[in-house]
Amino acid sequence: MNSVPRQRLVVIGNGMAGMRTVEELLARAPVRYDITVFGAEPHPNYNRIMLSSVLAGEKQIDDIIINPRAWYTQNAITLHAGDAVIGIDAKTKTVTAASGLRVAYDKLLLATGSKPLMPPLPGLDLPGIVTFRDIADIDKMLAAAEAKQRAVVIGGGLLGLEAAWGLKRRGMPVALVHLMPTLMERQLDTEAGTLLQRDLDERGLHFFTSGQTERIIGSERAEGVALADGRTVPGDLVVVAIGIRPNVDMGKAADVDINRGILVGDDMATSDPDIYAVGECVEHNGQVFGLVAPIWEQAKVCAARLAGDTVASYVTPALSTRLKITGIDVFSAGKLAAEDDGDEEVVFRDAAKGVYRKLVVRGNRLVGAVLYGDVADGGWYFDLIKGNKDVAEMRDRLIFGQGFADQDCCGGSKAGLNVAAMTDDTQVCGCNGVSKGAIVKAIGEKGLTTLDEVRAHTKASASCGMCTPTVQAILSFVTGSDAAAPEVMCKCTDHGHDHVRHAILDQRLKTMADLREALGWKTADGCAKCRPALNYYLLCAWPGEYVDDYRSRFINERVHANIQKDGTYSVIPRMWGGVTTPAELRAIADVADKFNIPTVKVTGGQRIDLLGVKKQDLPAVWGDLNQAGLVSGHGYAKGLRTVKTCVGSEWCRFGTQDSTALGIKLEKMMWGSWTPHKVKLAVSGCPRNCAEATIKDIGIICVEAGYDMVIGGNGGIEVRVTDPLTRLTTEAEVLEYSAAFMQLYREEGHYLERTAPYLERVGLAHIKARILEDDAGRKALYARFLFAQSFAQDDPWAERAGGGVDAHEFQSLAVVS
Amino acid sequence: MTNWIDIGTIADIPRLGARTVETALGQVAVFRTAEDEVFALINKCPHKNGPLSEGIVMGRKVACPLHNWVIDLNSGHADAPDEGCTTPLALKDEGGRLLLGLDAVAAVAHG
Ligand code: SRM
Ligand SMILES: Cc1cc2nc3c(=O)[nH]c(=O)nc-3n(C[C@H](O)[C@H](O)[C@H](O)COP(=O)(O)OP(=O)(O)OC[C@H]3O[C@@H](n4cnc5c(N)ncnc54)[C@H](O)[C@@H]3O)c2cc1C
Ligand code: SF4
Ligand code: FES
Numbered sequence: 016m017n018s019v020p021r022q023r024l025v026v027i028g029n030g031m032a033g034m035r036t037v038e039e040l041l042a043r044a045p046v047r048y049d050i051t052v053f054g055a056e057p058h059p060n061y062n063r064i065m066l067s068s069v070l071a072g073e074k075q076i077d078d079i080i081i082n083p084r085a086w087y088t089q090n091a092i093t094l095h096a097g098d099a100v101i102g103i104d105a106k107t108k109t110v111t112a113a114s115g116l117r118v119a120y121d122k123l124l125l126a127t128g129s130k131p132l133m134p135p136l137p138g139l140d141l142p143g144i145v146t147f148r149d150i151a152d153i154d155k156m157l158a159a160a161e162a163k164q165r166a167v168v169i170g171g172g173l174l175g176l177e178a179a180w181g182l183k184r185r186g187m188p189v190a191l192v193h194l195m196p197t198l199m200e201r202q203l204d205t206e207a208g209t210l211l212q213r214d215l216d217e218r219g220l221h222f223f224t225s226g227q228t229e230r231i232i233g234s235e236r237a238e239g240v241a242l243a244d245g246r247t248v249p250g251d252l253v254v255v256a257i258g259i260r261p262n263v264d265m266g267k268a269a270d271v272d273i274n275r276g277i278l279v280g281d282d283m284a285t286s287d288p289d290i291y292a293v294g295e296c297v298e299h300n301g302q303v304f305g306l307v308a309p310i311w312e313q314a315k316v317c318a319a320r321l322a323g324d325t326v327a328s329y330v331t332p333a334l335s336t337r338l339k340i341t342g343i344d345v346f347s348a349g350k351l352a353a354e355d356d357g358d359e360e361v362v363f364r365d366a367a368k369g370v371y372r373k374l375v376v377r378g379n380r381l382v383g384a385v386l387y388g389d390v391a392d393g394g395w396y397f398d399l400i401k402g403n404k405d406v407a408e409m410r411d412r413l414i415f416g417q418g419f420a421d422q423d424c425c426g427g428s429k430a431g432l433n434v435a436a437m438t439d440d441t442q443v444c445g446c447n448g449v450s451k452g453a454i455v456k457a458i459g460e461k462g463l464t465t466l467d468e469v470r471a472h473t474k475a476s477a478s479c480g481m482c483t484p485t486v487q488a489i490l491s492f493v494t495g496s497d498a499a500a501p502e503v504m505c506k507c508t509d510h511g512h513d514h515v516r517h518a519i520l521d522q523r524l525k526t527m528a529d530l531r532e533a534l535g536w537k538t539a540d541g542c543a544k545c546r547p548a549l550n551y552y553l554l555c556a557w558p559g560e561y562v563d564d565y566r567s568r569f570i571n572e573r574v575h576a577n578i579q580k581d582g583t584y585s586v587i588p589r590m591w592g593g594v595t596t597p598a599e600l601r602a603i604a605d606v607a608d609k610f611n612i613p614t615v616k617v618t619g620g621q622r623i624d625l626l627g628v629k630k631q632d633l634p635a636v637w638g639d640l641n642q643a644g645l646v647s648g649h650g651y652a653k654g655l656r657t658v659k660t661c662v663g664s665e666w667c668r669f670g671t672q673d674s675t676a677l678g679i680k681l682e683k684m685m686w687g688s689w690t691p692h693k694v695k696l697a698v699s700g701c702p703r704n705c706a707e708a709t710i711k712d713i714g715i716i717c718v719e720a721g722y723d724m725v726i727g728g729n730g731g732i733e734v735r736v737t738d739p740l741t742r743l744t745t746e747a748e749v750l751e752y753s754a755a756f757m758q759l760y761r762e763e764g765h766y767l768e769r770t771a772p773y774l775e776r777v778g779l780a781h782i783k784a785r786i787l788e789d790d791a792g793r794k795a796l797y798a799r800f801l802f803a804q805s806f807a808q809d810d811p812w813a814e815r816a817g818g819g820v821d822a823h824e825f826q827s828l829a830v831v832s
Numbered sequence: 833m834t835n836w837i838d839i840g841t842i843a844d845i846p847r848l849g850a851r852t853v854e855t856a857l858g859q860v861a862v863f864r865t866a867e868d869e870v871f872a873l874i875n876k877c878p879h880k881n882g883p884l885s886e887g888i889v890m891g892r893k894v895a896c897p898l899h900n901w902v903i904d905l906n907s908g909h910a911d912a913p914d915e916g917c918t919t920p921l922a923l924k925d926e927g928g929r930l931l932l933g934l935d936a937v938a939a940v941a942h943g
Pocket of ligand 1: 579585616619620624650656695711730731733
């Protein structure tokens with residue numbers, strides 16, 4: 016019943032604080048308000064924290080949307096995205112937006128965040144200067160990264176470092192200028208800051224510490240920055256990330272009390288009782304905010320008050336910091352150093368491992384922790400600090416972490432955590448204030464089995480994501496399963512990849528329809544995620560029997576060429592081991608001329624790419640290439656791509672074996688095979704490794720005594736150096752061991768999992784057990800591979816060039832006017 | 833009055849697949865679902881003009897080959913959270929012959 020007329024709530028700021036408050040409010044009082052939201056940005060509410068990951072290419076904008084537009088519709092919220100509020104009349108209780116729209120309110124919520132702090136520097140208005148705050152900033156930075164310009168980042172705090180790292184990941188040379196002698200000096204002590212700088216230096220960032228920026232160089236656009244000590248740092252993109260200050264514009268417009276931020280009381284109300292404020296725009300008890308953890312608390316209190324609660328009141332929680340740079344682990348909370356004689360510092364260093372820990376102890380309490388390199392215990396220390404717990408008992412073991420400090424501990428889990436030993440009130444997710452107990456409870460009560468479900472129900476690991484390994488460890492601990500495994504294939508099924516692969520073999524499922532039926536698929540046709548996977552699993556399980564379902568393949572594998580952004584295709588013929596002949600080159604040149612192919616490029620895989628071929632020309636192009644003996648290079652396939660080689664002993668003065676010939680033999684054995692993801696090999700003639708074998712799925716490095724076989728390398732998104740598998744003495748052994756590993760990966764890999772993550776998932780020991788320690792097993796794998804190959808090595812181009820196979824793919828159905 | 837143009841037979845399109853038709857309005861993609869329903873869309877993904885005819889067809893939807901947006905074959909709308917729409921065209925199956933209603937586009941283009 017809706018007897019009380021709804022009140023009108025207007026929210027200014029469609030960001031993290033504003034929408035969290037609305038979410039909390041809807042949970043408490045779903046029908047109390049008609050809600051209107053104004054957002055200056057043209058987007059629905061997104062996770063600003065994750066902009067760093069978007070910049071670094073680890074996430075897409077789509078992945079970081081918190082509330083899609085449908086959410087607003089479902090909750091009957093009127094959203095004006097891309098329309099900033101420019102005026103507030105607190106007397107008539109109306110707001111006016113830039114578009115001219117006027118909306119009346121009963122309660123008003125200000126959640127306008129903050130503005131990047133800009134230093135008073137000459138030249139700051141030049142094109143090429145950006146800040147790091149919203150999607151528009153990311154777009155500018157990515158455009159610059161695409162143009163391969165150089166970047167200078169001003170500011171060595173969290174934001175500046177994440178910006179610098181993201182740009183570096185995007186391929187830009189990056190220099191970072193920081194006013195202080197060490198990085199992140201507000202969160203890290205000198206030693207951890209120095210370690211951080213060393214590690215980032217090794218990753219290719221250039222630092223100018225103790226660098227006071229004096230002005231921006233350039234007349235038409237930014238060309239770099241000049242420092243006060245005379246140094247200059249060139250760059251076409253200058254990112255200013257020196258800090259933020261509360262955006263108080265709306266506070267001014269409403270004429271409420273303002274200091275550094277919009278002043279709020281413990282009830283989150285401003286000096287006008289009908290106007291509330293939350294987030295980075297507020298000042299509470301002299302404090303302003305820049306992390307989400309306290310903001311989520313504010314949202315709770317504010318929502319409670321808006322819902323009619325008269326007691327909820329806000330207290331700033333203790334804060335901890337983490338840096339979101341993949342592979343760099345930093346944690347700090349509380350005091351960074353002893354402040355007087357009463358404080359003691361306990362320090363642990365393992366220089367070789369790059370691990371550093373400092374604890375600050377006052378009396379019998381822990382008051383500060385700085386961790387570098389291994390931060391698994393961060394949450395535990397943070398709890399001890401927040402809980403003001405007496406640590407006298409474990410004082411001498413404290414520095415070694417929870418596993419040692421807690422007396423009767425048992426084995427830890429993968430993440431190096433001891434879930435059993437964690438108390439229920441241990442805070443796991445700092446951003447959302449979720450404890451271990453809350454997660455365990457939700458898993459039990461709601462029967463959660465996947466990380467996504469835990470996120471949806473508890474919000475744990477849903478903000479910055481740094482606690483994901485811990486949440487996963489708790490999930491596996493409670494459900495008694497490996498949390499990495501039950502990750503389901505897609506929305507069409509509740510099964511994971513391994514389960515499906517086993518079922519195919521155990522139940523002898525041989526068609527996609529049987530499989531979906533037997534495993535209770537929820538959709539009739541499957542989706543673009545599961546269909547290619549199932550097709551591969553069936554193909555791998557039943558070589559020669561299963562009929563490939565080409566409609567379940569991505570376009571590239573369907574038409575045996577790579578689709579380009581304009582809908583044309585690229586064609587890469589195989590160039591065995593990177594060796595070619597004048598006749599082949601002539602044929603490639605002729606084809607390019609004949610079909611007006613706009614770009615001919617040497618690829619990173621030692622062969623030639625013809626780019627911009629029209630789809631209808633593909634069969635004829637292939638026909639001509641086939642004539643010269645050239646076959647498909649499978650540059651499009653989840654299958655064998657290239658085998659790179661160096662010149663080796665045939666020519667090179669250091670070569671120890673004929674690496675070129677061996678590479679060609681490997682490629683001739685493996686071409687045409689389908690695999691869970693693409694597979695690349697390389698053979699180098701000596702340890703100088705000119706063919707870069709140590710970042711390939713399988714690498715062979717020739718040495719005087721034979722051949723070193725290395726596996727699981729990846730030069731892609733996350734560079735991974737191979738693990739050494741074994742040393743072999745003959746070429747025949749190289750072929751056998753390589754094929755055996757390939758087959759093992761074919762049989763065990765999850766679809767779209769390269770050998771690098773596959774190896775990390777199953778462990779090197781498992782692979783050694785199967786390939787090195789089990790001779791009969793290895794030989795059987797080898798035989799299975801060769802058997803599968805006997806059905807796979809037909810040139811797909813030759814089949815299509817004559818118009819035999821799939822002719823309809825390459826012709827229009829009709830031409831009508 | 834719609835002017836229906838014969839573009840071929842349903843058998844010319846693979847199940848869970850698509851073919852293209854060149855028209856004065858640009859390239860049109862004609863799709864056939866597992867249930868032998870047929871649909872026609874202007875062959876341009878609302879995201880970055882990807883050729884939808886090259887996508888994977890599932891149910892009454894197609895996943896764009898370029899960046900995986902999922903487009904409804906009936907309405908031309910992208911599935912949330914993506915937003916956008918390509919133009920659907922009238923297409924009917926009369927005894928196996930496929931008839932494309934080119935001028936029917938005006939009626940829905942702004943829908
Ligand atoms: C053509 C080529 C670039 C070039 O001009 O040199 C290329 C082009 C593409 N690469 Fe690559 N890669 C090419 C060598 C590489 C290399 C270098 C190498 O092979 O030695 C790497 C790093 C090595 C590695 O894979 O470990 C590489 C790592 C990637 C990745 C990241 C893979 C990863 O595991 O992280 C992707 C994305 C993916 O596969 O999901 C990718 C994806 C692509 C795609 C398929 C992107 C796409 O989906 O459209 C590009 C297809 C272009 C086309 O239409 O032809 N390409 N790509 C190279 C083709 C080599 C060949 O002869 O077949
Ligand atoms: C790159 C980056 C990384 C970060 N990483 C972390 C992290 O790891 N951990 C962490 O805890 N925090 C992190 N933060 C901080 C965190 O994102 C903020 O604390 C949080 O977003 C603040 O929420 P808010 O709602 O107050 O402000 P915002 O999320 O900025 O939302 C304010 C919104 O109001 C809009 N607005 C402003 N004025 C008007 C107007 N007049 N009319 C209409 N709309 C208006 C703005 O456009 C904006 O969309 C990071 C921030 C950035 C930029
Ligand atoms: S790897 Fe060795 S053999 Fe090959 S080119 Fe380099 S030095 Fe020569
Ligand atoms: S063009 Fe279709 S998804 Fe990008």
